Amino acid sequence: MGKLSKALGVAGVAVGATYLSKKENRQKLKKQINKGLNKFSKTDVKSWGKPSDVEDAEMVSEGAMTSVQYYNQLQGKSQSE
Template structure:
């Protein structure tokens, strides 16, 4: 009896998910939620609003890369 109950429960869950996935209302709500998330969060991710700030970050990144390259060259020259 336990296996039959589990089988009926799983079949019901699959039928419910299938029904909801075909429902246009549910799809519309899901699409709205994804669009809202993308428009409010993803657009501003990692983009400084001030151009000067963006330049400063870019220059800072290059400084660390240049330092690393110099250290690598020094260590190869000593070998």
């Protein structure tokens, strides 16, 4: 199993090197990488994982079920529309 994975790794590196030997392909790859980095930098990393409605999140953390019921009601309304 180890020899097969090494052979596949070497083959992958060879194919990648062959693909990137053309200037046109290198430019395409650079554009795609820059596009991905721009999308990543535009997102607000600080807001990841934070709830959108802070009051509801605080109630849930305190153990209140009213926010869950409210959420379920909103989901029911959106599904019926």
